[in-house]
Each structure stands twice: as C-alpha cells, then as structure tokens.
Amino acid sequence: MLEKDVSLVEGAIKEYYFNHFDLIGIPSKISQREFGYQKINGGMIRHVAINDIKELHLLLMRETPSDVYCSNAYYSFPSMPMSEKDWKGADLIFDIDAKDLGLSCRNDHSVSRCSECHDTVIGKQTACAKCGSTKSELVSVACKNCIAESKVETKKLIQILVSDLGIRDEEIEVYFSGNEGFHLRVVNNSYEILESQQRADLADYVMFNGAIPETFGMKKQNNSKSTLPEMGEFGWRGRVAENLFGSKSKAAKMSRQIILDGYSAFQVRLDSMRQTIGARIDPKVTMDIHRIFRLEGSINSKSGFSKFKCKNIDEFDPFTDAVLLGEEKAEVIANCPVQIKLKNKKFGPYSNERVSVPKYAAVYMICKGLASAV
Ligand SMILES: [Zn+2]
Ligand SMILES: [Zn+2]
Structure with missing residues (x-):
C-alpha cells in the first residue's frame, strides 16, 4: 500500500x-x-x-x-x-x-484489479483489456x-x-x-x-459430514425391514425426516417410496442434504x-x-x-x-x-x- x-x-x-x-x-x-x-x-x-x-x-x-x-x-x-x-x-x-458458500452472486460483486496498470473491471478476467497483463487480484465488495x-x-x-x-x-x-x-x-x-x-x-x-444410511434406519440387507426417522425426533434424525418429508401428512407414503428406492439412492440423498441441513463452517x-x-x-x-x-x-x-x-x-x-x-x-x-x-x-x-x- x-x-x-x-x-x-x-x-x-x-x-x-x-x-x-x-x-x-x-x-x-x-x-x-x-x-x-x-x-x-x-x-x-x-x-x-x-x-x-x-x-x-x-x-x-x-x-x-x-x-x-x-x-x-x-x-x-x-x-x-x-x-x-x-x-x-x-x-x-x-x-x-x-x-x-458457493453463491451465484459472487461474480457480480467481484472486481478484478490489474496488478500492472491497476485498471478495474467487474468479474473475473484472464487478461487486462488495457495493458494485456495476466496478473490481477480479485476483490469482493459488499x-x-x-x-x-x-x-x-x-x-x-x-x-x-x-x-x-x-x-x-x-x-x-x-x-x-x-x-x-x-x-x-x-x-x-x-x-x-x-x-x-x-x-x-x-x-x-455440525456440518453433517459422513452420514450413513444405517444411522437413519436404512438397512443394506433386508431393505424392506428399514424404518426411517419420524418428524420431531431429536437431532439429525429429526432434521433428516423434516428434509425428506416436509410435513407429517406426507411422511408415511414418502417413507415407503424412499425405502423402495433403496440404500444407495438414500446415501445420495443424505450427501446432497448436507448443503441444506449441515452448517457450512x-x-x-x-x-x-x-x-x-x-x-x-x-x-x-x-x-x-x-x-x-x-x-x-x-x-x-x-x-x-x-x-x-x-x-x-x-x-x-x-x-x-x-x-x-x-x-x-x-x-x-x-x-x-x-x-x-x-x-x-x-x-x-x-x-x-x-x-x-x-
Ligand atoms: Zn454475494
Ligand atoms: Zn492492466
């Protein structure tokens, strides 16, 4: 400076x-x-x-x-x-x-600043339009x-x-x-x-990393004997149920379908849920x-x-x-x-x-x- x-x-x-x-x-x-x-x-x-x-x-x-x-x-x-x-x-x-957080707004308020001529432009740029330099820094504004x-x-x-x-x-x-x-x-x-x-x-x-289907009642063998968590349960079981079913009235029907979809599909659901229910620290x-x-x-x-x-x-x-x-x-x-x-x-x-x-x-x-x- x-x-x-x-x-x-x-x-x-x-x-x-x-x-x-x-x-x-x-x-x-x-x-x-x-x-x-x-x-x-x-x-x-x-x-x-x-x-x-x-x-x-x-x-x-x-x-x-x-x-x-x-x-x-x-x-x-x-x-x-x-x-x-x-x-x-x-x-x-x-x-x-x-x-x-991987937010889509980031590019709209990021500014590239050329390290050579200090020209600034919104968004990422590979080469400066003014001087051609490829050295720049990206700053994010409010x-x-x-x-x-x-x-x-x-x-x-x-x-x-x-x-x-x-x-x-x-x-x-x-x-x-x-x-x-x-x-x-x-x-x-x-x-x-x-x-x-x-x-x-x-x-x-707190990030909900490494969650496995077994924790939430899904069995790898004897899949039909699985019982998924219910809404209102303590901790992650309750949060997962809420995310899966949305409301109590839909829970039973959706639960049956999710069990039918099987173990691997449930693992995929758990992984994608992480962004929504886990705290991204x-x-x-x-x-x-x-x-x-x-x-x-x-x-x-x-x-x-x-x-x-x-x-x-x-x-x-x-x-x-x-x-x-x-x-x-x-x-x-x-x-x-x-x-x-x-x-x-x-x-x-x-x-x-x-x-x-x-x-x-x-x-x-x-x-x-x-x-x-x-
Ligand atoms: Zn933003
Ligand atoms: Zn420049």
Whole structure:
C-alpha cells in the first residue's frame, strides 16, 4: 500500500481505537492468551503477552495495527514459543465465510484489479483489456445476499449447538467477522479442553459430514425391514425426516417410496442434504487449538469494518452497524466499478475520478485496492 494510503488508513484506525475502545471484547483470562497483530505492509507479529486492559489499549494506540488477533487458547506462558507455552484449554470457535458458500452472486460483486496498470473491471478476467497483463487480484465488495446467506448458516449452527450439544444460547457469542461472514465463540467449560481431533469430529457433526444410511434406519440387507426417522425426533434424525418429508401428512407414503428406492439412492440423498441441513463452517478454524483469532471489536483491514458483536443477528446490518470509522470527508482517486452502499449512502461506481467521500468509505475502497488517497 502506498505511503499516503497507509497514513489515511492508520489515522482512521487510530481514531477508532481512541474513541471506541469500549467496543473491544476484552478476552477472559487475558494474561494467559497469545496476542498477534499486523501493521499495513508488515508481517505478522505473534507470541505477544498482554497482562491487562491497559496494556491492550496501549498496544492499539502505540502500534495502530491493521489487524489484531488473540488466541482462542490459554497458556501458562503465552509469549514463549509454541512448544513451551503449556496449553491449558481453548474456547470453541467457528468461522462462517460467504466466500466458502458457493453463491451465484459472487461474480457480480467481484472486481478484478490489474496488478500492472491497476485498471478495474467487474468479474473475473484472464487478461487486462488495457495493458494485456495476466496478473490481477480479485476483490469482493459488499453484498447483502452474501450476508443473508451467512446468517442462515450461522443460525443453523446455533440451532445445532443448542439442541444437540447442550450449549446454552447465552454461552454463544456471535460476531460479524468484519468482512463477509460471522465468527462464533462458545464460552462453556466442558468444551474448552477438547483436543484438535475431537474438535474435528465436532465440526463434522455440525456440518453433517459422513452420514450413513444405517444411522437413519436404512438397512443394506433386508431393505424392506428399514424404518426411517419420524418428524420431531431429536437431532439429525429429526432434521433428516423434516428434509425428506416436509410435513407429517406426507411422511408415511414418502417413507415407503424412499425405502423402495433403496440404500444407495438414500446415501445420495443424505450427501446432497448436507448443503441444506449441515452448517457450512470452515472446519480448519474449529479444529485449530492454537489459532489466533481476530480480536472482537477490532478493525478488519480487508474492509475497515469492525468485528462487531451481534446481539440480534436478524436485525444486524454490517454495512451500517459495523461501519465505525470517521465521517469527515477524505479526497481519493476512486476506481471502483461497482456501487457500494454504506450507512445508507451510495458511492460510485467511479471510473478513475477524484471524489470527496466520508473517511469510512475512503478507507473501505483503499482497503479493497479500489481507491488511493490524493
Ligand atoms: Zn492492466
Ligand atoms: Zn454475494
């Protein structure tokens, strides 16, 4: 990032941490966590120990990090190398990201930016129309549908955690990730000691991976003796029945037909059901017991939005609620081929124009590589 862009973005981030430090989610057992951070154009600094809230405030004000992370784990010695940290346990965490959901809207709000001449165009392109370069990066800009679909996955996940795994609603913290998805943190003592493999199994469970017909009463031999689950049953059996039959009145007839169709056809049905009834999380995040996870309330430098706590996920609108950088005007040269709507104001499309926009919109476009400070 160019020096003048760095200074605009860092200025806005510093102001945010000065004015909104109250939005930072102070982790429990703060002194046992490993912190990490990055500065714009800089590498990741890890293995940082922080003793209290004051030290955290100082770090944010002194370093103006573009991104701040905190371990889900707690250790005896958080600043030591990994092998010497002495792992004590870790919060159970989940990551849902719109880019992993295979949504058809993605191409409409992806922008290719040529690495040579910086020309931008909507959608994927193999070679730049202006300079012919084949080097480009693809950035995704704000999309309501991506957020709506991520909310659907988040709610499915919460439902499974609460109904099947004995986790209470109030033990689940939901955060907008600051870009295109949601992060969940479970604060429940009985899960914090799970090892990586157990967390991988748990991830498979919530994703409905590896389901076999036998679990749902379908027999490979003596197929006619199969009995499928009924609607209203506990856990996956109930969810599968609901997906298969839709309503109680149709259940008996459909059940007979599905049994007639046989074992293999049922396996195919189970596999395709995964997208609908499983929660589409990133399993790598959940199974990682040494992860440093974006700090709650901190700024995400992919957008300049904050990782914002959602008290009511249905009403939450990231493009208003999580846009917390300054409102003063900033001058930028914008080259943003799609229109963006932030805080109910529309910006663009812009084609290499000098515009004066609120700082939050300037930072957003700069972070996406679609504008540059004047
Ligand atoms: Zn080009
Ligand atoms: Zn989308």
